[in-house]
Amino acid sequence: MAKDNSVLRIAGTDIKPGERKTLEFPVPSLYTHTQLEMPVQVIRGKKPGPTLFVSGAIHGDEINGVEIIRRVLNQKSLSRLRGALVAIPVVNIFGFINQSRYLPDRRDLNRSFPGSDSGSLAARIAHIFLDDVVSHCTHGIDLHTAAIHRENFPHIRAVLDDEETERMAKAFGSPVILASEIIEGSLRKAVEEKGINIIVYEAGEALRFNEMAIRAGVRGVMSVMRELGMLPPPKVSRKQPFTEVAMSSTWVRAPQSGIVRLIKPLGSWVKENEVLGVVADPFGDDEKQALAPFDGVVIGKTNLPLVNEGEALFHIAKVKSRSTANRIEEFQQVLDPSLDATEPADPPVA
Numbered sequence: 001m002a003k004d005n006s007v008l009r010i011a012g013t014d015i016k017p018g019e020r021k022t023l024e025f026p027v028p029s030l031y032t033h034t035q036l037e038m039p040v041q042v043i044r045g046k047k048p049g050p051t052l053f054v055s056g057a058i059h060g061d062e063i064n065g066v067e068i069i070r071r072v073l074n075q076k077s078l079s080r081l082r083g084a085l086v087a088i089p090v091v092n093i094f095g096f097i098n099q100s101r102y103l104p105d106r107r108d109l110n111r112s113f114p115g116s117d118s119g120s121l122a123a124r125i126a127h128i129f130l131d132d133v134v135s136h137c138t139h140g141i142d143l144h145t146a147a148i149h150r151e152n153f154p155h156i157r158a159v160l161d162d163e164e165t166e167r168m169a170k171a172f173g174s175p176v177i178l179a180s181e182i183i184e185g186s187l188r189k190a191v192e193e194k195g196i197n198i199i200v201y202e203a204g205e206a207l208r209f210n211e212m213a214i215r216a217g218v219r220g221v222m223s224v225m226r227e228l229g230m231l232p233p234p235k236v237s238r239k240q241p242f243t244e245v246a247m248s249s250t251w252v253r254a255p256q257s258g259i260v261r262l263i264k265p266l267g268s269w270v271k272e273n274e275v276l277g278v279v280a281d282p283f284g285d286d287e288k289q290a291l292a293p294f295d296g297v298v299i300g301k302t303n304l305p306l307v308n309e310g311e312a313l314f315h316i317a318k319v320k321s322r323s324t325a326n327r328i329e330e331f332q333q334v335l336d337p338s339l340d341a342t343e344p345a346d347p348p349v350a
Contacts, residue, residue: 008051008084010042011132015084018046025132027093027125036094040133041073041087049083050228053137054221056088058110058144058187060095060102061206065143068217075222083230086137091129094121099207101147111183113190130190139168139228140191140198141221145206145213149304153266153297154203154216154331155317160245164197170243171227172199172220175267175328176297177245178317199224205303211337219335244324246317249299254279254307255288261305264314267332268298269325276314279307294318297328 007014011025024037054072056065069089072078078085090096092109102108107122115126134140146152155176158169169177182189191198201220203213225231254260258279264270270292280287290313300315307313333339 008042008044008136010086010136011038011040013042015042015044017044019044025128027128028121038088038093038129039090042084043073043078043081043087044084045081045230047082049081049230050139051084051086051137052139052141052225052228052230053086053088053134054141054143055091055134055187056143057090057096058092058142059108059147059206060090060092060098060100061148062101062143062145063096063207064145064204064210064213064217065201066090066096067209067214068143068221071214071218072221075218077222077231080232081225081230083138083228085225085230086133088129088133092125094125101206110187111185113185113187114193126187126190130187134187134191134196135194137196139164139224140196141168141172141224142187142198142200143217144200144202145204145208145210146202146300148206149302150312151205151210151266151301151303152202152315153299154201154213155299156220156243157200157202158198159192162192162197165199167227168197168199168224171224172201173223173243174201174216174220175243175324175331176299176317176319177243178249178299179245179247180249202299212332212335215335215337216331242327244297244319244321244327246296246319249296249315249317250293251300251312252276252290252293252314252316254309254311254313255290256286257307257309258282258288259305260290260302260307260313262301262313264298264301266298266301267328269296269319269322269328270298270316271295290314292316295320295322297324 023040066089112122112126115123157180204210277290296316
């Protein structure tokens with residue numbers, strides 16, 4: 001954490017207290033000789049505090065995070081910021097341009113950390129991003145969606161054996177926190193090894209804007225900043241939302257190849273052995289049911305009705321409490337753009 005009146009260096013640029021700078025951070029060029037830059041905006045408060053990075057589009061087709069960061073940067077309350085906010089809306093600039101999850105070398109950037117300065121393209125970008133941007137921060141929020149043809153219900157993924165990370169996860173305010181294992185090669189793994197606290201927000205679908213997911217993301221990022229003391233509390237005190245912690249989850253897979261009829265929507269609370277969907281051939285013969293393996297919440301599902309045997313259909317977070325359903329319903333009602341009584345500052349994204 002930078003001390004008051006000291007210099008914060010991000011991507012090779014010094015940011016002094018009270019400054020706001022947009023940086024064009026060079027990454028490897030295209031083979032056409034065209035230079036590419038990773039956009040980074042840094043807002044430094046006049047008073048000391050944590051340095052929080054918020055990153056989007058590490059997977060280049062996961063674009064909800066780009067809109068979340070844009071809206072966060074337009075919040076008027078940032079004029080009273082303590083510490084610094086480091087916003088990186090598009091980390092995987094190559095994938096973003098090509099509307100692809102991956103880099104041109106077909107590697108997954110979020111499996112390439114900590115990277116190296118002499119490895120693959122993915123390794124080099126991971127190394128640059130980690131060393132020149134992330135390592136200068138104290139906390140982080142990484143914004144994701146589901147992969148192509150899948151959709152996630154808004155939830156947080158975090159390792160909850162650290163008090164500061166748990167505090168961030170609960171402050172975000174999503175109805176479900178998934179206490180997930182850290183994947184080798186992920187940004188989360190590399191960041192935690194540096195002693196930086198990080199949570200991952202999952203919501204929506206690749207290459208699609210989801211207004212509810214975006215609103216939940218903006219609200220969550222701002223709530224975390226307030227919890228960390230980076231922003232003053234809201235003028236109207238809000239009840240701290242109760243979040244259910246799921247210690248495990250599993251994917252329910254297609255029992256056979258065919259066309260799936262999805263019965264349970266995202267956010268549904270389901271009981272063990274409840275029917276989630278039905279898979280049949282185009283004639284409707286030989287139908288087989290996909291059943292919930294335990295009580296829980298549907299936090300992910302496929303959006304493609306054409307499936308092969310063994311393909312993932314529903315992602316279920318293990319939750320015992322039936323009252324979770326009521327909290328999810330309240331969460332959806334608050335954020336549903338169709339229920340707006342007045343025109344919002346940011347209208348629903350089509």
